[in-house]
Amino acid sequence: MYRKVKRLLDIVLSSIGLVILSPVFLLIIVAIKMESRGPVLFKQKRVGLNKTHFYILKFRTMRVDTPKDTPTHLLENPEQYITKTGKFLRKTSLDELPQIWNIFVGEMSIIGPRPALWNQYDLIAERDKYGANGILPGLTGWAQINGRDELPIEVKAKLDGEYVRNISFLMDVRCFSSTIISVVKGEGVLEGGTGKMGKKEVATSKEASK
Numbered sequence: 511m512y513r514k515v516k517r518l519l520d521i522v523l524s525s526i527g528l529v530i531l532s533p534v535f536l537l538i539i540v541a542i543k544m545e546s547r548g549p550v551l552f553k554q555k556r557v558g559l560n561k562t563h564f565y566i567l568k569f570r571t572m573r574v575d576t577p578k579d580t581p582t583h584l585l586e587n588p589e590q591y592i593t594k595t596g597k598f599l600r601k602t603s604l605d606e607l608p609q610i611w612n613i614f615v616g617e618m619s620i621i622g623p624r625p626a627l628w629n630q631y632d633l634i635a636e637r638d639k640y641g642a643n644g645i646l647p648g649l650t651g652w653a654q655i656n657g658r659d660e661l662p663i664e665v666k667a668k669l670d671g672e673y674v675r676n677i678s679f680l681m682d683v684r685c686f687s688s689t690i691i692s693v694v695k696g697e698g699v700l701e702g703g704t705g706k707m708g709k710k711e712v713a714t715s716k717e718a719s720k
Contacts, residue, residue, distance in 0.1 A: 512677065512678060512679060513645075513677070515679070516619065516621075516677075516679075516682070517616070517619070519620070520613050520614075520616075520619050520620055521614065523613075523620060524610045524611075524613040524614040524620070525614060527610045528610055528611070528614065531607060531610070534604070534607070535607065535608075538550075538569055538595075538599065538604060538607070539569075541595045542569060542570060542593075542595055542596075545593050545594060545595045546573060546574075546593050546595075547574065548570060548573070548574035549570060549574075550569065550570060551567055551568070551569065551570060551608055552567070552568045552569065552570040552571070552572070553565045553566070553567060554566050554568070554627070555627070555628040556625035556626065556627060556628060556647070557625055557626045557627070557628055557630075557634055557643070557647070558617055558618070558625060558646065558647055559643075559644070559645065559646050559647075560643060560644060561634065561643050563628055564612070564617040564618075564625075566609060566612060566617075566618075566625055567608035567609055567611055567612055568605045568606060568608055568609070569596075569599055569604065569605045569607065569608060570596070571592055571593060571595070571596025571597070571599050571600050571605050572591040572592050572593065572596055573591050573592075573593065575591075602693065603693045606649060609649050610649075613649060616646075617646075618646055618647050618648060618649060619645070619646040619647070619648045619649075620648060620649050620650070620682070620686065621648045621649070621650060621651055621673075621681075621682040621685045621686060622645055622646050622647050622648025622649075622651050622673070623637065623642045623643075623645070623647050623648060623651050623652075623653065623670035623673065624647060624648065624650070624651060624653065624654060625647035626647075632663055633663050633666070633667060636663055636664060636666075636667030636668075637667045637670055637671070639667065639671070640667055640668060640670060640671020640672075640674060641671060641674050642667060642670035642671050642673070642674050644674070645674060645677070650685060650686065650689040651670065651673055651685055652669050652670065652672060652673035652681070652685055653665075653666045653669040653670055653673075654685070654689060654692075655684075655685055655688035655689055655692060656669055657669075673685075
């Protein structure tokens with residue numbers, strides 16, 4: 511029942527977000543265009559509901575000559591590709607704002623597992639074990655408030671499975687509010703994260719989010 515209400519909430523909140531945040535969108539667009547050539551938006555093929563593919567939208571934070579479909583942490587010296595504006599956008603997570611459109615059109619939800627790259631076969635396979643590929647991916651989710659970029663793939667998929675089993679309005683509110691707090695504090699953002707958070711740190715992170 512809640513999943514139907516969840517989609518309605520996604521439509522209403524994403525519509526409001528697109529209107530209210532339009533001045534922020536404009537400022538970011540100007541900043542990107544003033545610093546570097548190329549498109550304002552970055553499109554990347556990701557895994558959506560039931561492992562179908564869609565193109566996620568982000569504000570472009572890297573140079574146009576950056577290798578495509580390669581996770582940041584697999585790039586050699588990723589900092590050389592990130593623009594100054596892009597570094598700020600990534601640190602504040604403002605580069606994710608265009609995904610509000612992905613939410614509005616039904617490709618994503620506000621809360622859910624972060625969409626994997628189409629070629630992240632290990633993460634996709636792990637999520638299959640927990641049924642986490644059977645719901646819409648999200649702008650943020652349970653795994654994001656429990657470690658974000660530092661989480662190993664196995665732990666991330668397990669947390670995504672926990673979300674699927676316990677999905678509810680209160681859990682979504684908890685994920686959303688905790689995400690806002692994490693972004694403000696700059697927690698869990700590891701450029702080119704390699705998933706090296708240990709089990710002890712993961713347990714501590716989960717405890718802190720309770």
